[in-house]
Amino acid sequence: MTLFETLKSRCAAEWEAYTRHDFVEQLGAGTLPLPVFQDYLIQDFHFLVQFARANALATYKSRTLADLTAAHAATGAILAETELHLGLTERWGIPRAELEAAPEKQATVAYTRYVLDAGMVGTVLDLSVALAPCTIGYAEIGAALAPRLSDPAAHDASGEHPYAEWISEYSGRRSPPPRTRRSLSSTRSQSVVCPIPGWMSSPRCSARPHDWRPTSGSRRSTQNSWRRFALARSMSSSPRPESTVRRE
Template identity: 60%
Template sequence: MDIFERLKQAAAADWAAYVEHDFVRQMGDGSLPEAAFRRYLVQDYLFLIQFARAYALATYKSRTLSDMRAAKAGLSAILDLEMDLHVRLCGRWGLSPQDLEAATEHQATVAYTRYVLDCGQAGDLLDLHVALSPCVIGYAEIGARLAADLGAALESHPYRDWIAEYAGEAYQEIASDARRHLDGLAARAMTEARFGELAAMFGKASRLEADFWQMGLEGAKTTN
């Protein structure tokens, strides 16, 4: 069992609240209101800007070239893959990259991104990657599960592009690399006495992810 699986088991309730959230369920069955998805995408674009800063911090915190290269890969995934998806999808509503950057960060966006940055600034590289992992690896698990559940129905699904992106080979490889890197960091820097602190950090990050989904749903309620 690798460190990520151990963290998931230790924070099982928080993890379930995140990956089984109503936002995810409704995205999977196609009932998610477009207003909820649009609000989420705009905020997630701002979210990714802050996560890019977190990977820049990971480079600074790295003590080996392999760790630096892992941080570079994470930064590239955000700037060259995920943000492009958001720009493409939001462009359907007439929103430009400039519009996205000018949007106001929601409290849920600030809460999670600044929590991750604080974990990295106050702790070491392992702390930072544990705080990042619910997002980086969790999105791959969510995307793969939704795609598997939908099967051929994904082709005509309203949220096909998002699901296919995170279920796709490119992102799955990114998540697998992140998971292996996290396990390697734990092998070097974690003691059993420290595991409880890391599990608490992972649990809080997962709760903040659930809050981020909820922000999208509540935006749809206020729009309708």
Template identity: 50%
Template sequence: MAAPRWETDFGAPGGLFRRLRAAAAEAWSGYTWHPFVQRLSDGTLPLPAFRTYLIQDYLFLIHFARAKALAVVKGESLAAMREKAAAVLAILDETKLHLKYCADWGLAEADVVATPESAETVSYTRWVLDRGLHGDILDLEVALAPCTVGYGEVALRILADPARRAEGNAYQSWIDTYAAEDYQAMARAAAARIDALGLSHGGESRFARLAADFAEAARLEQRFWQQGLDAVTGGGGEGSVHG
């Protein structure tokens, strides 16, 4: 029986990305198939949970752009610096699109930008920046990759979900965004970059620390999903991964 696409599409066999994913298997699965994701798939996610997620995701994007800007500083070559500079501009443009998408869900721009960052957003984004500030480009990219590659895997898992609601799912536009080939190509490229940096920046000798960081990023992603459910249940409800 062939392995599912999400196990074969990202990273090369024996490469650093797949090794990191395997080492963080429990945390990674808890992130990419979190109850929030499952309820996106079957269309049962409460709207307030999704709106909470959308607002915090906008605030997250701002700091994601800052982390990508740090990757320009940490870049190992001029080509890498150019690539990361382009990524910063793309994310800044995405913030505008995200606000328009929020409006489609009844969220006014003024309300979105006025919302404080949640503890989950602060802890995740500042942790990524800290790893980048104190490490090199490989440390930073390993902290960033679970977001980019993980959303690609989330989309593939949803597409393969027997319980998926393919017709009349209110969240289909979100699913389509990450299932689209342009996003999938970006996720594959992010995994390939981890493989390449693993070879050029001594990934084997640093594997234990990199694996710990990769797993921590996956756990922080879990908590980012969970805050949406907590907005509905009052915290610590079904599917909670706190602790």
């Protein structure tokens, strides 16, 4: 069993709830209401800003040229990923200034600041593991939803999947339907391969190219960090005043 499989097994219930969430299922079926998707995408834009900060922090924490190069590439991939969000929101008539000014919701703040905190107080390995639920999860979800692109039952009146652009982005399929291809830029056409056997490529799956073989001490740290992800996820869905969440 790989390290990633071990980590996933330690929070199997949370992982299943995350990757098979009703939002994901409706997205794949093409039945997700557009206002719900729009609200998600605006929050995901804010998430990507913080995710880019976290990868930039990994650059600072890196000690070797190989790690510096990998972290720098990951930061660039995340920044390029925001083009999907900027393109879609522009089409919806949301100016960039309005998008950037939209408030972050509690769940967005809870997870992103947890990731940054893990990186600030820990090592590059701690930070990588804190980032992993997103990088691996999006790749898994994208791969699982990819077959729905050719499923007529998931198509809208125009004969296309309403969320083809998003699914294409995260499944690693770089040739979306003609209606959506116009908004995909050449910078996002570059494949960022996740070196995890059996998982698809996606921009957010930008783990380090070298093999993860932590020592027994650092392995314990990664397992604890993964458990903290599960805790952070449960906290983000619990009723808590917005004012109590740090937003640095």
